[in-house]
Amino acid sequence: MNLKETLGSLFSQDELQLLVRGYDVVGDIAIIIIPQELESKEQVIAEVILANNPNIKVVAKRAAQYGGEFRTLPVTIIGGKDRRETEVREFGIRLRLNVEKVYFSIRSGNERRRIASLVQPGENVLVLFSGIAPYPLMISRYSLARRIVGIEKNPVAHDYALLNLKLNKKLNNIELLQGDVRALLPLFSTEFDRVVMVLPKSGEDFLEAALPLLRPGGYLHFYDMQKSDSFAESITKVRSVCEAAKRSLPAADVAVCGHCAPRTCRICVDCLVG
Ligand SMILES: C[S@@+](CC[C@H](N)C(=O)[O-])C[C@H]1O[C@@H](n2cnc3c(N)ncnc32)[C@H](O)[C@@H]1O
Structure with a gap:
């Protein structure tokens, strides 16, 4: 989903400029980068993502960069269910993971x-x-x-x-x-x-x-x-x-x-x- 297009009517041109075009979907968790200037609108963004994607149950934002010895990614849940575990299917292979505690x-x-x-x-x-x-x-x-x-x-x-x-x-x-x-x-x-x-x-x-x-x-x-x-x-x-x-x-x-x-x-x- 192109976020900029979907949020076009709700955000100003300046705000749209700040927004990333897309986000990663890991299983049923969407992981998005929210610039600081748009933090006050993050719940609207999460609601739009959830409303437009029935398969997405959780919206998380990156809370920092990948880091540490285990290359993990801190996230904050901004919409949907409050969980970090999900399952991905990759070429028919099932992969269960916690998006915050492991690298994937x-x-x-x-x-x-x-x-x-x-x-x-x-x-x-x-x-x-x-x-x-x-x-x-x-x-x-x-x-x-x-x-x-x-x-x-x-x-x-x-x-x-x-x-x-x-x-x-x-x-x-x-x-x-x-x-x-x-x-x-x-x-x-x-x-x-x-x-x-x-x-x-x-x-x-x-x-x-x-x-x-x-x-x-x-x-x-x-x-x-x-x-x-x-x-x-x-x-x-x-x-x-x-x-x-x-x-x-x-x-x-x-x-x-x-x-x-x-x-x-x-x-x-x-x-x-x-
Ligand atoms: C870039 S991730 C790759 C993970 C996995 N192969 C994948 O493709 O999703 C690197 C992994 O190396 C692990 N790691 C880092 N240092 C390590 C070490 N000294 N010995 C074993 N594993 C290590 C991290 O915990 C992390 O899971």
Whole structure:
């Protein structure tokens, strides 16, 4: 729904200028950014959203930016029911979550599906920073992977991941571990065919620890936030860690999977590591 069009008759031109065009819908929760100047009108905005979208039951506004180690998003409920838990369906997969206590990007479904489509039959896949388990579940549902391991530190996200595993009954090649990636990685004695690192803000700090878990000839998917004219810098981050570890990087491609700020993209560097 284009909010500006719908609110056109209720708001002045100046107010409309301030308003964002749309909002995210996570399950039945709409999450909107309300500029400070429009806070006195937030209930009207919530009522209009609820009236025009029968599937939306809760309207929440962002109360701050994504932050903290667990990349969570504080929200304030401004309309509808007073709850923060919802269920999303992504490519047929059920994902239950609390929008405030765990990280989940509703905009990354196609990217998760893309990664799943790259997984070859029989692969062992390691997903670092696995959250409520959307990547492990998507890979399990849409590939013939042998084993998928997810690691997540936020205990609330981990509990939802376990619940989501139960909700998606037929997906039974997934193991989910709760803890700090840095502490858990040294405990693995096997190598993986593919490692997915879903921590775009500071994933590079974990590259050195993750690399030994990837077999020679395996694939690394390294997420990063990067200026649109500097994608090569993200490849360089991986290359430097590979060189330090005496590993080669025969191929690296960048897939753009979203925008996080003006001229800044969320990218995935798809790497073949020797
Ligand atoms: C950008 S989110 C990605 C979540 C999930 N993969 C998804 O796509 O929805 C990054 C996740 O990494 C987790 N995290 C941050 N630091 C961690 C660490 N040191 N070890 C394990 N998980 C960590 C956060 O709690 C968060 O859930």
